[in-house]
Amino acid sequence: MKINGNEIRPGNVIEHKGSLWAAVKTQAVKPGKGGAFNQVELKNLIDGTKLNERFRSDETVERVRLDQKDFQFLYAQDDMLIFMDSDTYEQLELPQDFVGERAAFLQDGMTVTLEMYDGRPIGITLPQHVTLEVVEADPVVKGQTAASSYKPARLENGVRVLVPPFITAGEKIVVDTSELTYVRRAD
Structure with a gap:
């Protein structure tokens, strides 16, 4: 057009x-x-x-109009990510750098949206929020009110985010996949 x-x-x-x-x-x-x-x-x-x-x-x-299609993430193999077309069940392999650092948020069975042009993937959209477990959180330093009240934490996928002081290791939190930030505690 x-x-x-x-x-x-x-x-x-x-x-x-x-x-x-x-x-x-x-x-x-x-x-x-x-x-x-x-x-x-x-x-x-x-x-x-x-x-x-x-x-x-x-x-x-x-x-140009890009076709948007839902794919399901199946698994990662070496440096390739394997997705399945939700309609035709055909599998699609994409290099890990196609997704970039956000590939760490891919979970088995997660639905993603691929933007396609002439049957070729151009872009990928992950769900806005994912729930992950905190595996390591720094202890709170008493009286640290002058500085920001957030502390570093490591998630089960290896990504580091800043979380509020009340979050401890073992808790599940919701993370924004585009901003790589803490959103809230998981229900």
């Missing part, structure tokens, strides 16, 4: 210079002289490179 250059918004995926790009930031600029344009910061969905581009209102670009 073709759109004008001034209609590009953050989150849009466009085809530009023979590749797929996601708009990260946009800014409408109206200089005193000359025509208005849209200054767009783009991120390449294939290799992660960034690009700043100007699009005038009379330019058109191809907006």
Whole structure:
């Protein structure tokens, strides 16, 4: 679907210079002289490179729709992650760096959403929150009210987060997978 250059918004995926790009930031600029344009910061969905581009209102670009499909995480094997299509039961192998550091949050049977373009995975969305057990939490230092009241803790998956002083080893907590932060105690 073709759109004008001034209609590009953050989150849009466009085809530009023979590749797929996601708009990260946009800014409408109206200089005193000359025509208005849209200054767009783009991120390449294939290799992660960034690009700043100007699009005038009379330019058109191809907006791309990505298919979103639910997959179930099965297991990790060496440096590959194995997922199963929830509809067709076909398995898909992805390298661990495709998911990045958030791969530590993958749990057996977890449902994730893969963004696909021409049958090829472009991005992955994990559930917003996961419940994990705290395996190690630093003791609270009495009278430490001047500093922040959070203390470091290590979770069962090896990730370190800051937790409130009342959290102890053995407790289950809810963690935000995109921010890698403590949300609340698990029920």
